[in-house]
Amino acid sequence: MCAKATASKMNEASVEDKLEALYSLQIIDSQIDKINFIKGELPMEVQDMEDEMAGLMTRKGNLDAELAEVEEGIADRQRIKEETKLLIQKLEKQQNSVKNNREFESISKEIELAKLEIELCEKKLKDFTEKKTSFKSRCDEVDSAIAGKEDELKVKQEELKVIESETDTELAKLKKESEEAKSLVDERLLSGYNRIRKTYRNGLAIVTIDRDSCGGCYAKIPPQKQLEIKQRKKVLVCENCGRIFVYSKEKEIEDLNKPVEEAPKVTRSRSKRARQD
Numbered sequence: 149m150c151a152k153a154t155a156s157k158m159n160e161a162s163v164e165d166k167l168e169a170l171y172s173l174q175i176i177d178s179q180i181d182k183i184n185f186i187k188g189e190l191p192m193e194v195q196d197m198e199d200e201m202a203g204l205m206t207r208k209g210n211l212d213a214e215l216a217e218v219e220e221g222i223a224d225r226q227r228i229k230e231e232t233k234l235l236i237q238k239l240e241k242q243q244n245s246v247k248n249n250r251e252f253e254s255i256s257k258e259i260e261l262a263k264l265e266i267e268l269c270e271k272k273l274k275d276f277t278e279k280k281t282s283f284k285s286r287c288d289e290v291d292s293a294i295a296g297k298e299d300e301l302k303v304k305q306e307e308l309k310v311i312e313s314e315t316d317t318e319l320a321k322l323k324k325e326s327e328e329a330k331s332l333v334d335e336r337l338l339s340g341y342n343r344i345r346k347t348y349r350n351g352l353a354i355v356t357i358d359r360d361s362c363g364g365c366y367a368k369i370p371p372q373k374q375l376e377i378k379q380r381k382k383v384l385v386c387e388n389c390g391r392i393f394v395y396s397k398e399k400e401i402e403d404l405n406k407p408v409e410e411a412p413k414v415t416r417s418r419s420k421r422a423r424q425d
């Protein structure tokens with residue numbers, strides 16, 4: 149009988165120890181979550197801004213390429229225009245030394261065509277110049293957008309660097325502690341813990357009783373269940389959210405040191421008054 153009692157006591161202690169180890173892990177992991185939460189927005193913000201910057205750079209690259217094409221077009225047309233002008237001069241000279249009317253007429257036609265070519269060049273040059281102006285103003289817009297974002301991005305990147313330099317050491321330390329704490333946790337409980345942690349955004353898998361309710365979802369816990377949780381003989385989970393309950397030693401000490409409940413005080417003062425009366 150004595151041996152049986154010892155065995156069962158060892159068993160009880162074992163569940164209690166398992167839960168206590170799991171609770172220690174939760175406390176460490178919650179600290180990690182908290183740091184990641186504080187950092188949370190900034191890395192994403194920086195990433196978004198970097199993406200935006202990359203987009204602006206691509207736009208700038210495209211505009212530059214289009215602008216270069218337009219400039220090439222302008223140079224081409226100007227060259228053709230000059231060449232055609234020279235051709236006209238040459239043809240006019242030829243016209244002076246023609247032998248008959250037919251030759252004269254033929255050269256006149258060529259000159260006419262060359263003049264049309266010049267007109268066409270001038271029209272194209274006007275179009276290209278308009279395009280160039282529009283591309284240039286769009287380039288300027290993108291340039292000023294880049295310049296504006298560049299400073300903002302630098303500030304945010306610097307801010308992130310500072311936060312990371314402050315938190316990286318702490319995070320590394322906590323992650324090591326978490327690994328150590330994990331090695332002490334029962335394997336089956338650990339896989340349950342990991343699963344529950346993934347389910348909830350606040351990463352809480354192990355909860356205490358908080359004002360007769362689940363510390364995770366605030367569902368009321370029946371008194372009988374609260375008693376069982378406090379006995380630490382079984383692994384009990386919240387029926388509403390599935391989180392694992394723990395009655396930590398800390399909480400037990402806290403409960404033991406709680407001031408005397410209101411109700412008995414009232415009774416005592418009443419009875420005192422009753423006696424005085």
Ligand SMILES: [Zn+2]
Binds near residue numbers: 363366386390
């Ligand atoms: Zn719950």
